[in-house]
Structures are given as C-alpha cells and as structure tokens.
Amino acid sequence: xxxxxxxSARGRKAAAAPxxxxxxLSGRDKVVLGLMVGIPTLIQLVLVWIPTLMSVxxxxxxxxxxxxxxxxxxxxxxxxxxxxxxxxxxxxMQHNVLWLAFLALVATPLGLLLAVLLDQNIRGTRxxxxxxxxxxxxxxxxxxxxxxxxxxxxxxxxxxxxxxAGTPQAVxxxxxxxxxxxxxxxxxxxxxxGYVMILYLAGLKGVDPTLREAAQIDGANAVQTxxxxxxxxxxxxxVIIIVIxxxxxxxxxxxxxxxxxxxxxxxxxxxxVIQNLVGEGQVIGIGSALAVIxxxxxxxxxxxxxxxxxxxxxxx
Amino acid sequence: MTMHEDALLRASSRGGWDxxxxxxxxxxxxxxxxxxxxxxxxxxxxxxxxxxxxxxTFGSGSSDEVPKAAYKAVTDAFQxxxxxxxxxxxxxxxxxxxxxxxYLQGSPDxxxxxxxxxxxxxxxxxxxxxxxxxxxxxxxxxxxxxxxxASTGADGKMYLIPNYxxxxxxxxxxxxxxxxxxxxxxxxxxxxxxxxxxxxxxxIPIEFADKDGWPAMGTFDYLNMRLNGYQFHMxxxxxxxxxxxxxxxxVFDTWKALLPFQNPxxxxxxxxxxxxxxxxKKSGMYLLGSFLTQQYTDKAIADDIDFFPFPEVAVExxxxxxxxxxxxxxxxxxxxxxxxxxxxxxxxxxxxxxVYASVDSSNIATAKGADTSKFTPLNKKLAEAISxxxxxxxxxxxxxxxxxxxxxxxxxxQSFIKDGNVDVKNxxxxxxxxxxxx
Numbered sequence: 001x002x003x004x005x006x007x008s009a010r011g012r013k014a015a016a017a018p019x020x021x022x023x024x025l026s027g028r029d030k031v032v033l034g035l036m037v038g039i040p041t042l043i044q045l046v047l048v049w050i051p052t053l054m055s056v057x058x059x060x061x062x063x064x065x066x067x068x069x070x071x072x073x074x075x076x077x078x079x080x081x082x083x084x085x086x087x088x089x090x091x092x093m094q095h096n097v098l099w100l101a102f103l104a105l106v107a108t109p110l111g112l113l114l115a116v117l118l119d120q121n122i123r124g125t126r127x128x129x130x131x132x133x134x135x136x137x138x139x140x141x142x143x144x145x146x147x148x149x150x151x152x153x154x155x156x157x158x159x160x161x162x163x164x165a166g167t168p169q170a171v172x173x174x175x176x177x178x179x180x181x182x183x184x185x186x187x188x189x190x191x192x193x194g195y196v197m198i199l200y201l202a203g204l205k206g207v208d209p210t211l212r213e214a215a216q217i218d219g220a221n222a223v224q225t226x227x228x229x230x231x232x233x234x235x236x237x238x239v240i241i242i243v244i245x246x247x248x249x250x251x252x253x254x255x256x257x258x259x260x261x262x263x264x265x266x267x268x269x270x271x272x273v274i275q276n277l278v279g280e281g282q283v284i285g286i287g288s289a290l291a292v293i294x295x296x297x298x299x300x301x302x303x304x305x306x307x308x309x310x311x312x313x314x315x316x
Numbered sequence: 317m318t319m320h321e322d323a324l325l326r327a328s329s330r331g332g333w334d335x336x337x338x339x340x341x342x343x344x345x346x347x348x349x350x351x352x353x354x355x356x357x358x359x360x361x362x363x364x365x366x367x368x369x370x371x372x373t374f375g376s377g378s379s380d381e382v383p384k385a386a387y388k389a390v391t392d393a394f395q396x397x398x399x400x401x402x403x404x405x406x407x408x409x410x411x412x413x414x415x416x417x418x419y420l421q422g423s424p425d426x427x428x429x430x431x432x433x434x435x436x437x438x439x440x441x442x443x444x445x446x447x448x449x450x451x452x453x454x455x456x457x458x459x460x461x462x463x464x465x466a467s468t469g470a471d472g473k474m475y476l477i478p479n480y481x482x483x484x485x486x487x488x489x490x491x492x493x494x495x496x497x498x499x500x501x502x503x504x505x506x507x508x509x510x511x512x513x514x515x516x517x518x519x520i521p522i523e524f525a526d527k528d529g530w531p532a533m534g535t536f537d538y539l540n541m542r543l544n545g546y547q548f549h550m551x552x553x554x555x556x557x558x559x560x561x562x563x564x565x566x567v568f569d570t571w572k573a574l575l576p577f578q579n580p581x582x583x584x585x586x587x588x589x590x591x592x593x594x595x596x597k598k599s600g601m602y603l604l605g606s607f608l609t610q611q612y613t614d615k616a617i618a619d620d621i622d623f624f625p626f627p628e629v630a631v632e633x634x635x636x637x638x639x640x641x642x643x644x645x646x647x648x649x650x651x652x653x654x655x656x657x658x659x660x661x662x663x664x665x666x667x668x669x670x671v672y673a674s675v676d677s678s679n680i681a682t683a684k685g686a687d688t689s690k691f692t693p694l695n696k697k698l699a700e701a702i703s704x705x706x707x708x709x710x711x712x713x714x715x716x717x718x719x720x721x722x723x724x725x726x727x728x729x730q731s732f733i734k735d736g737n738v739d740v741k742n743x744x745x746x747x748x749x750x751x752x753x754x
Contacts, residue, residue, distance in 0.1 A: 062753040065417045066442060077749070085745040088727050153584050175527060175584020177734060260527050264583055264730045279414045281722030283753055 052295065059288035078289035086286075092267035095181060099188070099268070100249035107189040108245050111196025116226065118197070119204045129201065132194040144258030147187050177265025184266055187255045192248055196241055203237030204230070239308050246301035250294065269294050372656040374404045374644075375425035377412030386675035387429075393671045394662045400655045420444040426650025427660055432466040432476050432641040433714035434554060438754070439645075440469035446651025447473035448660060455664030458683040462708040466641055477644045477664045479672060480679035483698050484534050484638040484711070485625045487608055488601040489594065489617075498600070504542070504570075504629040511577035514600040523594050523602035524578035525585035526733055529726030532582075533712035534603055535574070536729065537638050540567045542629035546636040546707035553716035555751040560744035568738045570629065575736060582733055605640070605711075606698050610678055621694060625701050637705035640714055641682065719750045 025033070062074045082089050114132055118125045138146075150157050151173035158173065159165040173183040207230050215225040231238070253270040256262045262271025273294060276287030376387050384406055391402040405425055412419070412429075419428075420439060430436060439445050452474040456464065459478065467476035493499075496517060501507040511521035526532040541549045544563045551557040552564070579590065579599065587604060591611040594602045602608065603626070612618040625634050644663055650656040662668045666685035673681050677690065680699045688696060702708065713721035724746045732738045 064754045066421065081746075081749045085742060085749065087731075087739075087742060153581060154589075172581055172584040175581055177583070261529070263529055263727055264527075264734070267727075275723055276719075279410075279722075280718035283719045283723065283750055285753055286749075 055288045055291050055295075058284055059292045061285050063284045065282060065284055074285055078285045079293075081286060082289055082293070088263070088267040088272055089290075091265075092269045092272055095266070095268050096249060096252070098181065099185065099252050100246060102185045103188065103192055103245050103249050107192040108196050108241060110189065111193040112200050114193060114197040115200035115204060119201060129198070132197050134194070135191040136195045136198075140254045140258060143187070143191075143255065147183075147255070147259070151183055174259050175264070180259065180265050184255050184259060188248075188252060191255075192245070195244070195248075199237060199241060199244070200234070203234040206237075207233045239305065243301050243305040247298065250298050250301075269297075370399060370655055371401045371403065372427065372650070372653055372659050373425035374402050374656075374659065375412070375419070375428035376404055376406045377409040377429045379406050379408045379412070382676045382678070386672045389675050390663065390668055390671050391659075394659055394668070398658060398662070400658060402659055420647060424647040424649060426653045426656035427644050427646050429642065430476070430645045431643065431710065431714055432478065432708075433710035434716055435714070435718065436475055436645065437470045437554075440471070440473070440475050444648055445469075445475050446646040446648050447471075447475060448477070448646055448651075448657065449474045451477065451657050451661045451664065454661050455683075458664055458666060458685065460684070460703055462702075462705055463641065463682055466708050466710065467643070475645055476641070477660045478641045478682040479643045479663055479669060480676075480681055481639045481641040481702060481708070482606045482679050483623075483625075483702050484538070484603065484605045485623050485698075485701065486601045486603050487594065487606075487621055487623055489597060489620050490622045491620050492597045492600070493622075500624045501627050502634070503627050507627045508573060508577075511574070511600070515577060519597075520579045520593070520599040521577040521601070522574065522579070523590045523599035524582040525587045525590035526582045526730060527584055527586050529730060530713055530721070531587050531604065532729040532733060533721065533725060534605070534638060535571065535578075536567065536725075537709060537712050537715075538603070538626040539570050539629065540564075541632070541636045541638075541707075541709060542626065543567055543570060543631065545631050546709065549636075549709055550715065553712060553720075555717070555720075555747050558744050559747055560741050564740050564743075565738075568732060568740075571732070572736050575733070578733075583730060605638075606680075607678070609694065619692075623694060623697050623701070632706075635705060636707040636709060637701060638709045638711055639680075639702050639705070640711045641708065642679075643682070717751055717754060719753075720747055724750065 058071075059078055060074060060076070061071050062077075063071045118128055118132075122128075135143075148156075153159060153170050153172045153175070154166055156165065156173070159170045162171070164170040171179060174180050211229050211233055212225055215229045220228065251270050252268055253262075253274070256266040256268055256271055257274070259266060262268055262275065269290060273287060273290045275281055276283050276290055374387075374391065376384070378384055378387055387404060391404055395401050407415075416430075416435075416439075421444070436445070440447075447469070452464075452467075455477070456474075459467070463478050464474075467474055467478060469475045488498075496514075498510060498513070501510050514521035524531075524535075537549060540552065543566055544552075548557060548563065552559070557563075579585065579593070582590075587608070588611060590599075590602060590604070591608055593599050594608075595612060595614075595617050606623070609618060609621055612621060625637060628634055644660050646656060646660060663672075664683060666681075666683045666687070669681040669683045669686045673679075673686065673690075680695065680702060681687075684703075688699060691699065709715060712725060716725070724743065728738055728743060
C-alpha cells in the first residue's frame, strides 16, 4: 500500500513544487505582470467599455453634438421613436433575422460541405482553399465593384446569362426591393462560406484519426462516421461557428452599404446605426439608442459563448 | 449636404484638368503639403494668432484636384494684390462636412468653404460664425437679391460670400428634339403632353435615377416650390410648417401624374447611369443639376445638350430656381481678423471669381460682371436662368436639417417611387423628433 502510494505522492510533490516557485514573485515580476494585465485592461476600458457606457447614457438624451450643456434628458423617447415612428427599423430587424436564418441554413452548411470535400486530400486542394477563402480578404470597395459587374441591370453578367440584359424584363437586382435582399444574401454567402470553410478545415485536422478508424471497424458508413463521430468531436469549433454566424448576421453591413447604403429593401440595424451616428445625418440620441439595441441583441450569443467557454474550463 | 455635392465634386475632379499640368504647377510641394492639413485637423489646428496680422487662414473642403487648384489660384492672386498671405488647410470634402461640428468648436480657420442654407443659418444661430455685413457693404452690389437672401442668417445679418452655383433643371439633347419636333414646355400640362408624346415615340420621357436617394429630392423641391411657393419650401425645410397638411400631400399627388413618365428603373440607377441613357437618346429629358454635363466628355454630345427651367405649375411661375450656392464663411474667431474679411471681400468681386473660374470652369460664378466670354452657350443660358430668378433654393439636403434629408426623406421618397404611397403623418412625426434634437 505504502509502496504503491509513494510514487504518486512524490509525483504530486514534484508537480506542486514549481507552482510554489511561481507564487514567489519578485518585485520586478509584479511590475511586469501588472503592466501586462493593466495595459490591455486600460485599452479595453478606453476603447470598449467607456464608449459603450457613454452610448447607453446618450441613448436616453437629445444632443446636437455641439456644447455639452446642450445635452437634454429625453427618457425613453428615442426608443419610442425607433419603435413607432422610424419606418426603416422593423424592416431592418426582419432583414437581420432573415440574414441569420440564411447564413445558418445555407452559408454555414455550405462552408462545412466545402471543408469536408477539401479535406479529402484531393489534388490542388490548396488552390481551392485559396479561391474559396479569397472573398474574406477582399476590401469593401472591391466587393462593390465585383457585384456591380455581376448584378448590373443592363450590363451585368447575371442578366446577360439569363438573356434579359437590355430588355425591359431584365431583373433589377439592386433596385427592386423584393429581390435585392436575396442578391445581397448571395453575396454574403460567398464571403461567409469561405470563412466557415477555413475554420472547419482546421477543426477536421484536429479530429483524432483513430476515431474514424474505430467507427469504420464498427461498420459505420461515411455519412454515419461524419455525423455521429467526427461532427460531435468538433464541438469546440461548432460553438465558435455558431457564435460567428450569429455575430456576422448582426454586424452584416458592408455588402448592403456598397449596394445602396442600406435603403430601399436592404435596411439592416448596423446600417441604420451608421446612418444615424456618422456623418451629416447625425442624430446622436437615436443613433445611440439603435446601437444599444444592437448591443443587447449581440449580448445573447456572446453570453452563450462565454458560458460555454468558461463552463468547460471548470469541467476540466 | 453634400450627397449631391459629393457627386458634383467627384464629377468635377474627372473634368478636363490634366494631371500633369497640376503636378507641374505645384511641384512636389503639393505632396508634402497634403499631410499638413490632416495633422492640423487632428490637433484642432494651430492657426497663427490673428488680429492685425497680415495673414489669414482658410479651411477648404474642396479637396478634389480642380477646385483645390482653383482656390490656390485665388489665394495667390489675393496675396499678389493685397500682400496678405492666406494659408490654406485642405481637408477631404467628406471629412470636412462630417466633422464641421468639432471643427467650428475647436480652433477653426479664419475663413472656410461652406454653402448657403439651413446649416449655415444653424451655425450662425449658435454663434459659431462671424457676421460680415461690413464686407457685404463693399461687395453687395455684385450680387442679385436672390443671392443676398440666400446669404442671410435667420437674424437678418449677412454670413456668406457666394462663390459659384449650379442650377437644377431639365436637360435634353437638341438634335433629338429637333428630329422629333418637340418644343420646350413652360407649363405642367405642356410637360405632361410632351411626355405622353415621347412615350408614344418609344422613349423614356423623363430620365430618373434614385439608387443613391438624393436625386429625387430635386423633383420634390421643384413641385413643392411651383405648387406652394418658395417661402413654403423654406418654411417646410426649416420645419416652421408641418408635413402633415394638404399642401404637402398635394405635392405627392401632383408627382403621381409624373411617375409613369419617369424611368421605372430609377431605384437601381445612379445619376451617371441616367446621364448615359440621356446621351444615348433612350430618354427625352432629365431633371438634374448642371453637373450632369461634366459626364459628357465627348464634345459632340456636350455641345448637343440644352437646358430649360422647370415648368410653371400653380404659383409664382418659374420665379424660383434650385441652384445650390457654394461660398465662404467667416468663423467666430476669424471675425476678429481684418485680413480674413479682406479675403472674403476679394472672393466677392468679379475679379476674384474670374480667377477661380479660370481654373474650375464647371460652375457658374455668382458675382455680376464676372467674365462670361469663355462661357459655352449652355453655360450662358444657365447663368441667365440663375440671374433671372427671384428666389434661389439650395436643394432639399442643404435647406433642411441633414438628418431629415438623409434619414427621413431618402427612404420616404424611395418608397414613394416604388408604390406611389407616402405617409405624411409619419413624416411629420419624424420631423418633430429630429428637429427637436437640434
């Protein structure tokens, strides 16, 4: 008994010893650690938390942006205005929900499919990966030009392929408010799928190959192996993908902005925030209130992610 | 604003100015100087102390090549004449307009580029501008009454020295009209009759583009002024009049009669698309600002473009014209600097405006007696249309609160174009909230 416990006790001792040494910090260590924690905290505070709290505060005021004494309390009037009198708000909410549904049901599965296909060690897989990932890296202006070439009513590729270019039947992909959201969603998918693909490729590489072998020995076919063994094994990646998909659909902005600045059927909350906070159409109170609404909605997936992440830490 | 301004500036930068000439004129110094205004904009500017000093500073939002060079020519000519050195700080025009609040509250330049309309009056009312009645006493004779009215603040004092403007109206191709035998309409009924004829001839009668949202404001402004008068336009845009009244719904009802003649694909088109369509003789006429002509680099087409003012509808005939005015203002601080006042006075003379126009010829100089000998026949016609007008409006996005124009009117007009419906009650509810926040 004593013989058998001895090595483990010694092992525990050996493990504890370096831990005790870390606790004995020199003054210099404390300064370094203090700086390493303090500087990021300070940056976070100045760039994230203070503006956030100020936005929340300003969303309950009216302010013309001139003198600080011009700030007038307005109670919940800004929120009331947004909900009752601001026509683009509810369409924007609907479009954000549609955006989320589309990314979750079409774009993300597409990215997963691409990742699985490219994980098969086919020839030229790196080239395909680069091609699918390229849209994620392109700048806003370039995306605008690319889709303009594609969707333009009279000279665009799409209407040309449909054979309707230059005729009255040509589909107005950007101007017709019943189709332009789908045109924008298609463009968003084009970016989002590449992003998801890269993350899943990394996830698939991380799955222990012995799991697959074991499943095959047990007689599972390829589909079963994937959905019942590999996919659940990628749980950490799946959580990240869910959060990314939700956040991408909330902050979706660039594509609608390059099309028509988020008007006429392409309203999104983020575009409304920009319209109300930046530039000449600035209405600080209303813009802040919109930003707060977006923040509150974003908190849901963030909380979900953090509780998962920290919860797992405790388990381990 | 600014949105149409933006389009104009972008267009003018594409205009006939040769890049090489510009580089020759400035040499490498221009490159070095480009960084300075950005820095000074960040720190709020470190302008030299004014008051008696024979220098003045000048903040310019005219950052595109042609207008920038034109203002440089003006400051150089002024220095030669008066010995006063004017230091120019050029800021990218979008930034300049978007940051005007902080700019005016920080340490602004003595004088700066801006435009007539609601925002000039707004900042004047907030005490951020210096009145320049003394300058107007010197140069007031150079300006028409309509320009004087547009340069006046709500307190009756003068604030703006107009430099140039550009009118809105119908543009068309002369050759197409001669071929089909069309004549210029002067009343709304004639306009509708002409449009009907054009439609029968297989044309899009009235070219129209509103993907960017602002061009449709031109149609709204003109119908409003022709139906309810210039003063009502000013009162409505300043929100002294309610949107929820018959006069406003009448504007939209009248517009409904025009909608079937306007390009049905307007919501997917930019004004540049429409300009092309007019050039290709696919459409009969186009209501837009005169910056339209800068799209026509082919001289054969440019020479074939003609203009007529918006026809009479109900009141005041064709008295009012929509012609946004650009000019110079004096900041509160600049008000103490006599040299800056002298600079503004110089810009208000035909001589100063000729210097500007010699570089940037895409706009119409505002001072009487400015040299018109180099004008094209079209420019002469545009200038006459402005000088003949009793009232000059500034376009909706300059006459109204910018938030009203951007956030309310653009969606409202786009949905009106889509289905012919507009909710004036909601327009009033939004206007009330937005103007109250100012």
